[in-house]
Amino acid sequence: MSPSGPPTIVWLRKDLRLADNPALVDAAFSGAPVIPLYIHDEEGPPRAMGAASRWWLDKSLRALGAGFRELGAALVLRRGGAMEVIGDVVKATGARRVVWNRLYDRKSIARDDAVAAALKKGGVESESFNASLLNEPDAVLTGSGGPYRVFTPYWKAAAPLAAHAEPLRAPGRLAPPASRVASEDIDEWALHPTKPDWSSGFQAWTPGEDGARRRLAQFLGDAAERYAKGRDMMGEQGVSQLSPHLHFGEIGPRQVWASAREAADQGASHRDIETYLKELGWREFNYSLLFNYPEITHRPFNPAFAGFQWRDDPESFKAWTRGLTGYPVVDAAMRQLWSTGWMHNRARMIAASFLIKDLMIDWREGEAWFWDTLVDADMANNVANWQWVAGSGADAAPFFRIFNPMLQGAKFDPEGAYVRRWVPELANLSDTDIHQPWKADAAALRTAGVELGVTYPQPIVDHFAARDNALAAYARLS
Secondary structure, three states: OOOOOOOEEEEEOOOOOOOOOHHHHHHHHOOOOEEEEEEEOOOOOOOOOOHHHHHHHHHHHHHHHHHHHHOOOOOEEEEOOHHHHHHHHHHHHOOOEEEEEOOOOHHHHHHHHHHHHHHHHOOOEEEEEOOOOOOOOOOOOOOOOOOOOOHHHHHHHHHHHHOOOOOOOOOOOOOOOOOOOOOOOHHHHOOOOOOOOOOHHHHHOOOOHHHHHHHHHHHHOOHHHHHHHHOOOOOOOOOOOOHHHHHOOOOOHHHHHHHHHHHHHOOOOHHHHHHHHHHHHHHHHHHHHHHHOHHHHOOOOOHHHHHOOOOOOHHHHHHHHHOOOOOHHHHHHHHHHHHHOOOOHHHHHHHHHHHHHHOOOOHHHHHHHHHHHOOOOOHHHHHHHHHHHHOOOOOOOOOOOOOOHHHHHHHHOOOOHHHHHHOHHHOOOOOOHHHOHHHOOHHHHHHHOOOEOOOEOOOOOOHHHHHHHHHHHHHOOO
16 A cells, blocks of 8 residues: 555554454555554543553553554554644644544543544544444443443343444555654553562463454363353363453454354354353443443442441551452452452452451452552443442442352362462362361361461451441441
8 A cells, every 4th residue: 555645543542453443444444644643641541550551551562563563554652641642643744634442431531522622623534433342332221211220131232232243354554654753662661560570470461462362262262161150260261361452452342252153153152152242241331331420430339338437447458458368269369460460250259349348448449459450450340340349339239248258269269279379378278278277277287387377367357247247337328
């Protein structure tokens, strides 16, 4: 392709891929030169990126840059506010059109509207597309025209619409602009941690579009066949681990949907595939909540919880973040998070329930910790799922559903594989004792090399007394 006319800027955000990228495809097929632009706004919106997400972004942008080079284009990297950066690039290149894929939190929407208005004032066209969702939040409404507040009827209405969402092929070639566009050096952004580099456990991840495709293919060829049951087993590879790839847009939900449907057509278990696709539906539902009820980022969805009396307990919160609560399955979850930037979904529910209901610490403190430490720190999912556990969210688990960490461990890590991996000081305990070492007899502890209070902490709270306290606090709401 040869350049023809003024260039089109493709403003990239949570869509760091070449395939099924509607804004990029639109720009490519216009015949105009294409300038792929990523803007690193360190203050957001919707909020400043957490440390684990910065690590991922560094690797993802490097992979994306290599992909663009293969298409004959150069990824332009700039820091700053979107309005200023886009204005500068438009002025420097003579671009007459800017395209992007939509975001769904209110701060990003307001920013994008302001950018579009400024471009229009300057005689520059803009257009946005849907790359992140099977169905946009205003496309799935109740019979009365409002948003759904309960998942099951939402997904019953949304799933048939999703069946028509076909992914787009990546462009085969991009026309470069007539002259090189100045780009910053990603090394200068210092996204990778130093002094210290705490990311050694992140090396199991392969950020980027190719890594996302390989992970999906591996899942559909193996764990998808037993997903309905295996997704809850914390010591097994029973889940796709696609969440960070979806969060950064290295793969889109339309691609996942199409590949999963194809796997089912080729003989994969329909029950297991449908269960997996329902998880995509839960993600869609969370985005609908974020779009239609933006206050859920900082206030309980259910206003009855506005007066809940949370405890201020910095020491217990610190023990929770470090995986030193004395409850093995909770500690395994928190250590997996710190080491890898990710946590098994069942473990997320257990760890969140413990913070909220055993320690009675505000869910917003846990949500903020996850935002900083998760490589898949997606605002819609993070906020909605924390509120779900707290009982204050849409379609939430009732507050009085309080996870027993011992029973959860025994049921979903029956052989203790998950705890043994992440809490190695307990590795030599029996399958029975490993989820409640304080009940092991002295001989078993000595044989296993465990000294409670020394090599592994005593429980920081009695679960059953804490449960009673939480239920009493809940009762006071009414």
